Amino acid sequence: MYNAKAFSAASATSPLASTTIARRDATDTDVQIEILFCGICHSDLHQARNEWSSVMPTVYPCVPGHEIVGRVTKVGSAVKKFKVGDIAAVGCMVDSDGTCPNCKEGLEQFCPNLTLTYNFPDKHTGAVTYGGYSESIVVDQRFVLKVPSNLDLAGAAPLLCAGITTFSPLHHWGVTKGKKVGIVGLGGLGHMGLKFAHALGAHVVLFTTSPNKKDDAFRLGADEVVISRDSNEMAKQAGSFDFILDAVSADHDINALLNLLRRDGNLCLVGAPEKPFPVSSFSLIFARRSLSGSLIGGIAETQEMLDFCGKNNITSDVEVIPIQKVNEAYERLVKADVKYRFSIDMASLKNA
Amino acid sequence: MYNAKAFSAASATSPLASTTIARRDATDTDVQIEILFCGICHSDLHQARNEWSSVMPTVYPCVPGHEIVGRVTKVGSAVKKFKVGDIAAVGCMVDSDGTCPNCKEGLEQFCPNLTLTYNFPDKHTGAVTYGGYSESIVVDQRFVLKVPSNLDLAGAAPLLCAGITTFSPLHHWGVTKGKKVGIVGLGGLGHMGLKFAHALGAHVVLFTTSPNKKDDAFRLGADEVVISRDSNEMAKQAGSFDFILDAVSADHDINALLNLLRRDGNLCLVGAPEKPFPVSSFSLIFARRSLSGSLIGGIAETQEMLDFCGKNNITSDVEVIPIQKVNEAYERLVKADVKYRFSIDMASLKNA
Numbered sequence: 001m002y003n004a005k006a007f008s009a010a011s012a013t014s015p016l017a018s019t020t021i022a023r024r025d026a027t028d029t030d031v032q033i034e035i036l037f038c039g040i041c042h043s044d045l046h047q048a049r050n051e052w053s054s055v056m057p058t059v060y061p062c063v064p065g066h067e068i069v070g071r072v073t074k075v076g077s078a079v080k081k082f083k084v085g086d087i088a089a090v091g092c093m094v095d096s097d098g099t100c101p102n103c104k105e106g107l108e109q110f111c112p113n114l115t116l117t118y119n120f121p122d123k124h125t126g127a128v129t130y131g132g133y134s135e136s137i138v139v140d141q142r143f144v145l146k147v148p149s150n151l152d153l154a155g156a157a158p159l160l161c162a163g164i165t166t167f168s169p170l171h172h173w174g175v176t177k178g179k180k181v182g183i184v185g186l187g188g189l190g191h192m193g194l195k196f197a198h199a200l201g202a203h204v205v206l207f208t209t210s211p212n213k214k215d216d217a218f219r220l221g222a223d224e225v226v227i228s229r230d231s232n233e234m235a236k237q238a239g240s241f242d243f244i245l246d247a248v249s250a251d252h253d254i255n256a257l258l259n260l261l262r263r264d265g266n267l268c269l270v271g272a273p274e275k276p277f278p279v280s281s282f283s284l285i286f287a288r289r290s291l292s293g294s295l296i297g298g299i300a301e302t303q304e305m306l307d308f309c310g311k312n313n314i315t316s317d318v319e320v321i322p323i324q325k326v327n328e329a330y331e332r333l334v335k336a337d338v339k340y341r342f343s344i345d346m347a348s349l350k351n352a
Numbered sequence: 353m354y355n356a357k358a359f360s361a362a363s364a365t366s367p368l369a370s371t372t373i374a375r376r377d378a379t380d381t382d383v384q385i386e387i388l389f390c391g392i393c394h395s396d397l398h399q400a401r402n403e404w405s406s407v408m409p410t411v412y413p414c415v416p417g418h419e420i421v422g423r424v425t426k427v428g429s430a431v432k433k434f435k436v437g438d439i440a441a442v443g444c445m446v447d448s449d450g451t452c453p454n455c456k457e458g459l460e461q462f463c464p465n466l467t468l469t470y471n472f473p474d475k476h477t478g479a480v481t482y483g484g485y486s487e488s489i490v491v492d493q494r495f496v497l498k499v500p501s502n503l504d505l506a507g508a509a510p511l512l513c514a515g516i517t518t519f520s521p522l523h524h525w526g527v528t529k530g531k532k533v534g535i536v537g538l539g540g541l542g543h544m545g546l547k548f549a550h551a552l553g554a555h556v557v558l559f560t561t562s563p564n565k566k567d568d569a570f571r572l573g574a575d576e577v578v579i580s581r582d583s584n585e586m587a588k589q590a591g592s593f594d595f596i597l598d599a600v601s602a603d604h605d606i607n608a609l610l611n612l613l614r615r616d617g618n619l620c621l622v623g624a625p626e627k628p629f630p631v632s633s634f635s636l637i638f639a640r641r642s643l644s645g646s647l648i649g650g651i652a653e654t655q656e657m658l659d660f661c662g663k664n665n666i667t668s669d670v671e672v673i674p675i676q677k678v679n680e681a682y683e684r685l686v687k688a689d690v691k692y693r694f695s696i697d698m699a700s701l702k703n704a
Contacts (some may be wrong), residue, residue, distance in 0.1 A: 102615060110639060112614050171642075255628065263454060263462050265643070269633050276630035277605065281621050284645030287462060288524075290618070291643045293636030 006134035008061035010049035015327040018352040032074035038132035039067030039158035040342040065132025066117040089145040093162035146311025155315025160342040166193040167305040168297030178200030182244035189247035191340040258283035322348030358486035360413035362401035384426035390484035391419025391510035392694040418469040441497040458652040489647035493693025500662025507667025509692040518545040519657040520649030529553030534596035541599035543692040610635035673702030
């Protein structure tokens with residue numbers, strides 16, 4: 001074991017602060033990474049504040065962060081995929097059983113024995129996993145990704161969660177040129193959905209409640225922007241979408257969105273409204289529509305997404321902050337006051 | 353035009369009674385059918401009683417019935433598919449535009465210019481369409497089906513609605529040998545779903561709230577029967593289904609059913625709960641599940657279903673009644689007191 005500097009929450013109500021954590025020494029199959037940037041995901045805040053206490057109670061100290069890019073500083077003797085000096089990335093998962101049907105199909109995110117990047121039982125240390133708000137991390141090579149060399153690293157970090165969360169459903173449900181695709185909500189997830197759907201060649205319509213997001217939506221790849229509170233604008237789009245990616249976690253009218261789908265269209269939730277929401281059977285039956293959900297993506301698909309980003313020069317729009325501003329960033333996140341993701345420059349941790 | 357005997361409702365509160373309606377003379381492309389059996393669908397009751405006044409108000413007199421089998425008595429000069437004496441069938445639709453993308457794909461049920469078999473504007477007469485509670489009907493050959501000669505005609509009638517409504521989603525979502533399929537609810541729709549899923553080779557589990565339906569479920573093709581109110585029995589089935597056909601229109605817990613699906617599984621509604629029901633995003637997201645709906649089926653698929661029934665000797669379990677008992681049958685339908693579909697022997701109309 002070795003000591004690593006990190007930022008952690010000591011309780012549900014403490015601000016995050018500088019601390020030291022123990023990391024395992026790299027095993028034969030491990031990759032040790034010096035973390036350069038770590039994106040801030042809304043999940044980080046939920047976990048740090050124990051807001052998911054009923055399903056995933058927080059163990060303190062909690063070191064969040066699952067949008068990690070960095071430089072490889074050590075590799076185990078059996079590691080073939082990486083060498084010291086490589087730019088590498090780690091997302092929401094750091095281990096899985098590798099033997100279940102989900103793992104065998106490359107869908108590790110659905111493995112019943114998945115290990116998440118933070119606040120999860122750590123098989124190596126017996127403690128919990130610590131995330132990317134840290135100077136380094138040690139991860140089995142199976143869960144380490146390659147980052148295309150042309151990508152800006154601060155903007156690449158959020159690809160590991162916001163990126164794959166939106167890319168995976170667009171990819172899985174076959175979004176291509178000739179398809180009409182809706183993206184609901186222009187935040188951390190939505191802005192990535194827009195970029196991907198546009199790069200995949202679809203005709204992309206952004207749905208937002210905020211008229212002042214129009215210009216940005218067009219800049220990010222929207223062909224049309226619809227103010228979802230305007231029932232006339234909504235009516236004009238009825239029955240015309242092949243696929244809608246819903247990235248809104250606040251309560252909203254799912255039936256109004258379902259009615260935008262054409263026959264056999266699919267609405268996929270990635271925003272996860274906390275409370276159950278009402279669905280009208282008629283919205284589904286009268287055009288054989290589907291409502292579905294999607295969860296991050298598998299490792300192979302995450303690599304495919306990063307390679308797609310390399311080819312299309314796609315990164316997240318980020319506001320880079322030093323780790324010392326993480327608590328302020330959390331407050332702004334609650335108010336959705338960020339365009340569109342915070343990325344922590346982890347060099348700042350040296351002075352923390 | 354010619355006169356035909358029929359049974360109709362004169363108002364939302366009148367019992368159905370004998371009447372005479374005007375039918376068009378067969379055009380060049382029409383098939384005139386002497387109706388031998390007509391199934392009773394719950395929709396007949398809803399429409400006769402104007403229970404769908406907000407979406408499809410009833411025009412009186414109303415002649416219900418869209419599960420029609422009979423003998424061809426006349427064909428137009430351009431009719432090639434049928435000849436006098438053939439056994440033919442008519443389901444929920446009698447016309448569509450034939451030119452929209454849905455029609456071109458053989459999915460007439462989603463045509464924006466569809467004509468339903470009863471209580472729909474009739475382009476020929478300027479009045480409304482009259483259904484199968486009648487001695488005869490005249491329908492364009494495109495909407496007339498062939499009935500395999502080995503099928504019992506009383507039991508074949510419900511195939512035209514209950515049959516295709518359950519066959520289509522099982523077929524569309526690829527139910528075959530090796531799949532685990534749930535059927536929710538053992539009524540008119542559910543019992544057909546059981547028969548079809550079994551004949552398609554799936555491992556079929558029937559979910560019911562009624563322990564006394566167990567024996568019948570096994571007889572109809574279930575491999576297992578689960579009492580859906582028993583949380584232990586439900587827990588044992590969690591995450592194991594490829595496909596679930598939900599044929600229950602009463603309020604029930606959709607999330608409990610969604611959680612029975614394996615990764616990428618689909619729950620399809622055909623029962624259409626009247627009120628919106630709560631859906632938890634987590635039920636969908638954590639296994640990339642889908643919730644969908646399905647509506648009867650296209651004409652080509654309806655013929656395919658009838659042919660499948662011919663090969664597998666599948667008909668509906670029916671209680672045959674004379675038309676004089678239709679009002680009593682409606683009362684029993686409200687109480688779900690029928691195993692599993694009423695089929696009216698239309699010869700009885702001669703004495704009405």
